[in-house]
Amino acid sequence: MVRDIHQYLAEFDDIPGTRVYTAARARQGYQLNQFAMSLMKDENRQRFRADEKAYLDEWAITDEQKQAVLDRDYNKLLDLGGNIYFLAKVFSTDGLSFVQAVSTMTGMSVEDYQAMMNAGGRSPAGQRSIRDKN
Template sequence: MAGPKDIHEYLADFDDIPGTRVYTAQRARQGYHLNQFAMSLMKPENRQRWLADERAYIDEWPMTEDQKQAVLDRDYNRLLDLGGNIYFMAKVFSTDGLSFVQAVSTMTGMSVPEYQAMMMAGGRSPEGVRSIREKR
């Protein structure tokens, strides 16, 4: 009989879920400045500065170059990998004039109508790959 998992084994299991990024304390620490940047877009004057010169505005934030490039590329999946919180990233796509559905559909490789239809039908099927490690 196996004993309880230690915290590192437990947290590693989160990375085994295909297509899912669990927002852990580690991701929160990694993405702190990224998420603070996104939250800054709540202020109209910051949105204006961002829209006028994205690179200049983002360079004011102490983020990694990978994080900055993912923002500039609007690569939301990469942003989640780099510590972004989807609810904070919503400030970025809202500033771009995108709805949550429009932005999230880009993360799935589906068109907006395809994504909406999938969600209206109950979301992704629970059938299929459930573990990256075990390929099952």
């Protein structure tokens, strides 16, 4: 049986909180991720910190992506093609650890998020399907 890969990957959109990094997302976020990777260089981090908007304007990213960076809306950035490993350069530039940044994506405090992860992660109960909640 041959399945359409795009239809198959679209099924993952039904899982709450899940964003599969597909080829389509990679294409959408290419420049966004290039911007994030530029922050590996100290000179670029300094320029970004000095004037975030001006630095972002140097990149061929959408206004929506720029605003999501300025808002530090990591969930939105993932939706717009950001790769979490590249976006780590953004929150690292802000002096945040991975745990601190990711806790903001869950709406939990750092302490609650860390305790949840240390206890084995989020329970899958009620997290299987968006469609089933309608």
